[in-house]
Amino acid sequence: MRTLEDQLRDLIAFEGPITVERYMGLCLERYYATRDPLGAVGDFTTAPEISQMFGELIGLWMLEVWHAMGRPSPCRLIELGPGRGTLMADLLRASRLLPDFRSAVSVHLVETSPTLRERQRAMLATSGFEIAWHDRIEDVPEGPALLVANEFFDALPVRQFVATDRGWCERLVGLEGEHLVFGLRAEPEAPLGKPPHPGAIREWPATSIALMKGLSHRLACETGAALIIDYGYWGPAFGDTLQALKQHQHVDPLSEPGEADLTTHVDFQRLAETAAGNKVRIHGMATQGEFLQALGIEARAASLKQRATPAQAADIDRALARLIARGPTEMGGLFKVLAISHAGLEAVPGLPPHPLTPARM
Numbered sequence: 001m002r003t004l005e006d007q008l009r010d011l012i013a014f015e016g017p018i019t020v021e022r023y024m025g026l027c028l029e030r031y032y033a034t035r036d037p038l039g040a041v042g043d044f045t046t047a048p049e050i051s052q053m054f055g056e057l058i059g060l061w062m063l064e065v066w067h068a069m070g071r072p073s074p075c076r077l078i079e080l081g082p083g084r085g086t087l088m089a090d091l092l093r094a095s096r097l098l099p100d101f102r103s104a105v106s107v108h109l110v111e112t113s114p115t116l117r118e119r120q121r122a123m124l125a126t127s128g129f130e131i132a133w134h135d136r137i138e139d140v141p142e143g144p145a146l147l148v149a150n151e152f153f154d155a156l157p158v159r160q161f162v163a164t165d166r167g168w169c170e171r172l173v174g175l176e177g178e179h180l181v182f183g184l185r186a187e188p189e190a191p192l193g194k195p196p197h198p199g200a201i202r203e204w205p206a207t208s209i210a211l212m213k214g215l216s217h218r219l220a221c222e223t224g225a226a227l228i229i230d231y232g233y234w235g236p237a238f239g240d241t242l243q244a245l246k247q248h249q250h251v252d253p254l255s256e257p258g259e260a261d262l263t264t265h266v267d268f269q270r271l272a273e274t275a276a277g278n279k280v281r282i283h284g285m286a287t288q289g290e291f292l293q294a295l296g297i298e299a300r301a302a303s304l305k306q307r308a309t310p311a312q313a314a315d316i317d318r319a320l321a322r323l324i325a326r327g328p329t330e331m332g333g334l335f336k337v338l339a340i341s342h343a344g345l346e347a348v349p350g351l352p353p354h355p356l357t358p359a360r361m
């Protein structure tokens with residue numbers, strides 16, 4: 001296969017510079033289609049890969065919300081970007097506590113990578129559930145729904161705009177000789193308000209916004225809830241959050257297109273405001289550490305340790321600390337949790353109601 005870098009050179013030589021959004025989209029498509037990027041020997045590790053406790057607690061969250069929804073049957077259990085399928089496997093195992101839930105739900109995985117679909121198929125072969133795969137969330141059949149997305153929104157392409165004295169200009173990827181370089185569209189275009197200072201960068205997550213519009217519309221019309229967990233912030237913020245990771249190290253986002261994981265930080269305020277436009281309830285945001293502690297992760301760790309060897313118990317403590325610690329570079333604080341739900345669901349476990357919830361629903 002030709003390298004994506006060669007293909008991008010031809011594309012840019014032929015069509016001219018492309019937007020950062022298109023660059024990210026092409027890189028991510030190649031990246032996820034050609035590998036399993038997770039784990040210690042991969043490029044990055046995610047919460048479900050650190051400990052079974054993560055998926056189990058999300059499973060208990062789903063059971064409780066399903067109960068509050070009035071125990072609908074059928075109910076769609078949807079995951080966006082399931083990676084190796086670990087979270088879903090742990091969630092489904094925890095659901096053994098409630099056989100009625102297991103007979104009511106059908107499992108739907110939204111996944112574009114053929115490589116990861118195979119990993120998910122193998123991981124879930126003994127789950128006792130029939131699994132349906134979809135390329136897009138719009139393809140999941142209608143009906144009450146429970147959805148989870150962990151480290152999914154950060155993998156969707158964003159547009160970037162740079163403040164100039166002419167206004168906001170879109171950031172592009174072009175060629176200088178053989179090298180890919182960042183550039184700017186000459187004409188300003190984006191109505192993003194007054195630029196704060198020259199050089200400031202604004203990110204516009206067009207794909208995430210479109211997805212959130214569809215999802216919140218669904219949850220406004222039919223009962224259900226969605227739980228979103230990701231590396232991100234409550235905006236508005238100015239700055240370039242595009243980053244590339246390879247083998248757990250930061251690399252230049254232009255240096256190895258399609259060979260490194262590209263992400264941006266998720267703008268949770270924009271997601272929540274988009275959802276609120278559709279008359280759904282907003283819950284959170286909380287840090288991952290607060291959320292998992294409210295769901296009882298410490299008690300779960302203690303009960304797992306009762307049946308563990310001393311070495312296993314030490315592993316459980318390490319995993320617990322990694323998931324909930326709130327230091328400036330630690331997952332428990334950097335990762336945030338937001339839920340949106342049908343108006344009839346006044347509360348969900350582990351998250352406070354958010355004032356953005358529209359007053360009249």
Ligand code: SAH
Pocket residue numbers: 028032038046047048049080081082083084087110111112113116135149150151152155156
């Ligand atoms: N949720 C998993 C994996 C996160 S990696 C975990 O926590 O371990 C991102 C996942 O999203 C991968 O499974 C990737 O193949 C998938 N993905 C990325 N872009 C996608 C898109 N546009 N549509 C559907 N799936 C996508």
